[in-house]
Amino acid sequence: xxxxxxxxxxxxxxxxxxxxxxxxxxxxxxxxxxxxxxxxxxxxxxxxxxxxxxxxxxxxxxxxxxxxxxxxxxxxxxxxxxxxxxxxxxxxxxxxxxxxxxxxxxxxxxxxxxxxxxxxxxxxxxxxxxxxxxxxxxxxxxxxxxxxxxxxxxxxxxxxxxxxxxxxxxxxxxxxxxxxxxxxxxxxxxxxxxxxxxxxxxxxxxxxxxxxxxx
Numbered sequence: 001x002x003x004x005x006x007x008x009x010x011x012x013x014x015x016x017x018x019x020x021x022x023x024x025x026x027x028x029x030x031x032x033x034x035x036x037x038x039x040x041x042x043x044x045x046x047x048x049x050x051x052x053x054x055x056x057x058x059x060x061x062x063x064x065x066x067x068x069x070x071x072x073x074x075x076x077x078x079x080x081x082x083x084x085x086x087x088x089x090x091x092x093x094x095x096x097x098x099x100x101x102x103x104x105x106x107x108x109x110x111x112x113x114x115x116x117x118x119x120x121x122x123x124x125x126x127x128x129x130x131x132x133x134x135x136x137x138x139x140x141x142x143x144x145x146x147x148x149x150x151x152x153x154x155x156x157x158x159x160x161x162x163x164x165x166x167x168x169x170x171x172x173x174x175x176x177x178x179x180x181x182x183x184x185x186x187x188x189x190x191x192x193x194x195x196x197x198x199x200x201x202x203x204x205x206x207x208x209x210x211x212x213x214x215x
Contacts, residue, residue, distance in 0.1 A: 003067075006087040010063050010094045014056050017098050021052040024105060028052065032108045036115045038187045051108065055101035059094055066090045069142045078138035085136045086143060089129065096126050116186050117179050123190065124176030131168035134161045145201050149209035156212060160205040167197035 025048075032051030035044025046054070070079045070086075079086065103118050137144040139157040144150070145164050150157040171193035178189030 001084055001087045001091070003083070003087055006091055007067075009091055013094055013098050014060055014063075017056045017059075017101055020102070020105065021056070024109065025052065028105070028108050032104070034104065038116075038184050040114045040116055040182065051104065055097060055104070059097045059101075062097075063090065063094060066093075073140050073142055075138075075140040078140045079143065081138050082133075082136040085133055089133050092126060092129055096122060114182060116182055120179035120186060120190060121176050124172040124174070124179070127172030127175055127194065128169050129172075131165045131170075131172060134168060135165035137161055145198075145205065147202050147205045149205040153209060153212055156205055156208045159208055160201055163204060164197070164201050167201065168194070171197055 028048055028051070030048035031045040032048050033042040033044070034046040034051055035042070037043045066086075070076055070083065073079055099122060100119060103113075103115065107113070107115070134144060139151065139154055141151065144157075145160050147160075150160050174193045175190040178186035181189065
């Protein structure tokens with residue numbers, strides 16, 4: 001996907017979120033439910049203003065950052081090698097964030113559903129796609145598994161990202177499965193694999209680098 005087409009789709013999604021906020025403003029409570037615990041019970045609120053506008057604003061800011069990264073990275077030529085996949089990632093993150101925003105609006109309009117069951121399947125799909133991106137990513141300073149050792153060696157970068165791809169895809173499958181359980185089980189199936197994978201990959205990249213330098 002080209003950067004121009006990505007920009008068009010992202011701005012359309014943000015515009016839809018803004019229009020929905022304007023159309024539903026008078027029907028939404030103040031304050032609005034904004035956070036749910038592991039048992040899908042509301043445990044956090046925010047003012048209607050921020051409940052309606054914070055997510056579109058954050059998404060727009062993130063999109064601006066995503067556009068800036070390829071231009072300022074010292075290894076921008078490497079980003080260009082997987083720019084099409086990166087653009088799909090930008091679109092996916094945007095869609096996911098605004099999907100959560102839509103769920104928040106729906107809940108505050110009075111629709112009742114299990115929030116974890118609505119979010120976790122799509123979070124799992126997002127993790128799986130991140131795993132695919134990791135396999136495509138080339139060494140750069142902003143996107144991927146960035147440790148001092150992956151940034152110092154193409155070999156360490158490639159090997160770490162090959163394993164990282166597998167681990168994140170597996171984490172996505174577990175997060176998807178977690179949506180069928182709910183409660184603390186869902187939380188553990190979502191967070192533990194991702195955090196464990198991230199920690200393991202940091203150690204793995206260090207071990208690879210040490211082996212490479214010794215060889």
